Amino acid sequence: MRGALAIFRKDMSIEWRTREGLSSVLVLGLLLLVVLTVAYDAPPEAAPALVPSVLWATFLFTGLLGVQRGFLLERENDCLSGLLVSPIDPAAIYLGKLAANVALLAVMQLVVVPLVGLFLHLDLMPVLPGLLVVLALGNLGFAALATLFAAISVRVRAREVMLPLLLLPLLVPLLIGTVSATRSVLAGGLTLASDALGVLACFDVIFAVAGWLLFAYVVRD
Amino acid sequence: MRRVFPAVTCVTMLAALYLIFMVVPTEQQMGIVQRIFYFHVSSAWMAFLGFFLVAGASAVYLWNGSRGADRLAEAAAEVGVLFCSLVLVTGPIWARPIWGVWWTWDPRLTMTVILWAIYASYLMLRAFGGEDEAVQRYAAVLGIIGVLDIPIIMVSVRLLRGMHPAVIARNEGGSGLVDPWMRIALVVSAVALILVGSWLMQLRVRASRLAEEMAALRRETEARQGEVA
Amino acid sequence: MTHFPYLFAAYAVVWLGLFGYLLRLGRRSRELEEELRDLRRQLGR
Numbered sequence: 001m002r003g004a005l006a007i008f009r010k011d012m013s014i015e016w017r018t019r020e021g022l023s024s025v026l027v028l029g030l031l032l033l034v035v036l037t038v039a040y041d042a043p044p045e046a047a048p049a050l051v052p053s054v055l056w057a058t059f060l061f062t063g064l065l066g067v068q069r070g071f072l073l074e075r076e077n078d079c080l081s082g083l084l085v086s087p088i089d090p091a092a093i094y095l096g097k098l099a100a101n102v103a104l105l106a107v108m109q110l111v112v113v114p115l116v117g118l119f120l121h122l123d124l125m126p127v128l129p130g131l132l133v134v135l136a137l138g139n140l141g142f143a144a145l146a147t148l149f150a151a152i153s154v155r156v157r158a159r160e161v162m163l164p165l166l167l168l169p170l171l172v173p174l175l176i177g178t179v180s181a182t183r184s185v186l187a188g189g190l191t192l193a194s195d196a197l198g199v200l201a202c203f204d205v206i207f208a209v210a211g212w213l214l215f216a217y218v219v220r221d
Numbered sequence: 222m223r224r225v226f227p228a229v230t231c232v233t234m235l236a237a238l239y240l241i242f243m244v245v246p247t248e249q250q251m252g253i254v255q256r257i258f259y260f261h262v263s264s265a266w267m268a269f270l271g272f273f274l275v276a277g278a279s280a281v282y283l284w285n286g287s288r289g290a291d292r293l294a295e296a297a298a299e300v301g302v303l304f305c306s307l308v309l310v311t312g313p314i315w316a317r318p319i320w321g322v323w324w325t326w327d328p329r330l331t332m333t334v335i336l337w338a339i340y341a342s343y344l345m346l347r348a349f350g351g352e353d354e355a356v357q358r359y360a361a362v363l364g365i366i367g368v369l370d371i372p373i374i375m376v377s378v379r380l381l382r383g384m385h386p387a388v389i390a391r392n393e394g395g396s397g398l399v400d401p402w403m404r405i406a407l408v409v410s411a412v413a414l415i416l417v418g419s420w421l422m423q424l425r426v427r428a429s430r431l432a433e434e435m436a437a438l439r440r441e442t443e444a445r446q447g448e449v450a
Numbered sequence: 451m452t453h454f455p456y457l458f459a460a461y462a463v464v465w466l467g468l469f470g471y472l473l474r475l476g477r478r479s480r481e482l483e484e485e486l487r488d489l490r491r492q493l494g495r
Contacts, residue, residue: 145366152359156350165345166363169338170370173377180380199377206369214362217283254453257460264464300471307467314460318453417468424475431482438489445493 003088007096011070012103021073022107025066029112032058037119048122052182055116056175059138060168062108067101067146068163071154084219094147094215098208101143109135122186130185134193137200138178144207145170151218174203226423230416237413240406248403257315263411264307265333267418271301272340274422276368279361288433289426291357294364296425298343300418305337328378335374339367 015021036054037047074080083093113135117124124131146167153163177199184193241259248255278294281287312330313323324330343363350356 148362148366152362156346156353156356156359158349162346162350165342169335169342170366172335172338173370173373176377176380196380199373199380202376203373206373207366210366210369214283214365217358217362220358252453254456254460256457260461260464303467303471307464310463310467311460314456314463318456421468421471421475424472424479428475428479428482431479431486435482435486435489438486438493442489442493 001092001095003092004095004099007083007088007093008099008103011096011100014073015100015104021066021069021104024069025062025104025108026111028065029058029062029108030115032061033112033115033119042120044121047120048186051116051120051122051186052179054120055113055182056138056178058112058116059105059109059178060142060171060175062112063105063142063146064164064167066104066108067143067150068153070097070101070104071150075154080219090216090219091212093219094212097151098143098147098211101147102139105139105143106136109139127185127189130190130193131182133190133197134178134181134185134200137181137197137204138174141174141177141200141204141207142171144204144211145174148207148211148215148218151215173199177203226416226420230413230420233409233413233416237406237410240402240409245402245406246400251319254315254318257311259406259410260414261308261311261315262407263414264304264311266411267414268301268304268308268336270415271297271304271418271422272336272371273368275301275340275343275364279364282361283358283365291361292426292429292433293422294361295347295429296422298340298347298364299425300422302337302340302344303421304414304418305333305340308333309337326381328381331378331381332374335378336371339370343367 033054036057037050040050040054042050071080074083084090113124113131116122146163149163149167149170153159153166156162177196181193181196181200184190184196190197237259241256245256245259247253274297275294278290278297281290282294312333316325317323343360346363347356347360350359
């Protein structure tokens, strides 16, 4: 547990000093948002209906970039090997990395979500509590799988295409769940979204545990 | 054994074809296209079997590093994707005359496409990931994660706005198979396709064993030539 | 009104897929076996 915390703190302080990952993720999120809204070109009264799909499509593609960068950074100067010979359990490395990714994605959501509301003419304040639950569950599920597969993809050939190739099909149920839950929350509240929230909760628990158990096989040399 | 297995497979396959085209009565609502159903559903079962085999063999490989388990996982993934592709191609051919469209985002179709994509990406990882031994470990991790995804996919696709044409609902309940011969034909086709699938997997495993033997011999010759020079 | 072409197409695809894969596997195995024999002969000499 202390190891995980140390990894988390290390990643946060690197991020804080360079702000490289965060700023590129934020700008990319904004760009994707603009691209998607312009591509849909919806009339103002139809725009709010696009919120769930635009929000999660932006999240997915921006997140892919952000998570991959975190591991490319470790690969430079061979930091990952350094981590592995340190007396930290691989499972703790996974947890630390997972926490760092969740934090990065949360900051990204903090900026992207209000902009989605702004661009698509929807006041998100009244549904904020429910929306926060969906955002948190979506964030954790995405990070659980992305952390595991980013560690894989940076160590194989053809690594730029490998991460989306491996990750996107596995994430489709998460996408279906988050979009459906967001739609229900916007339509009336958390109670409507209970089925989708159940799917998301299962996804989060199963893959966080699977990642925690399997990470050792990925980083072992 | 090597002779017996293909022979049994051939006989079962011929029996299945005889049942499907000669014995089974033509379904009244859908007409003769309904006969696609027997191979369509059996292929889906074989594909599922292959995917679960990938996960099982991958777990064994991570557990004890057995070369055989790794070869089996790769063979099962390849054969699974082959049968999943057959499901995805025969499905629309059946859907077009019955529903009037080639494709709908019905829960079952969506699920099949996602599964196909997961295991196709598995094969891509093995093909383009590099020669490294670690790639086999990564593939095993993906094989296990993929099978864990299957139940979540099954539940999540029900959240989609389903548009079940009535035809599908009737088949799902099994009530579409009114004639006992229809059920017999389905079971025999399933056995036939599972036998074909197992035979193909066996051949695939043999091919990768040969390839490995060859790689080992190559290294040996190169080492010798190095000594001579 | 008969949908015979659809039925034919579906089974044709199944057979093409299965036999295509079988042929590919068979060819690869045969090539490997031959190459292996050659290599063994070279090594034995």
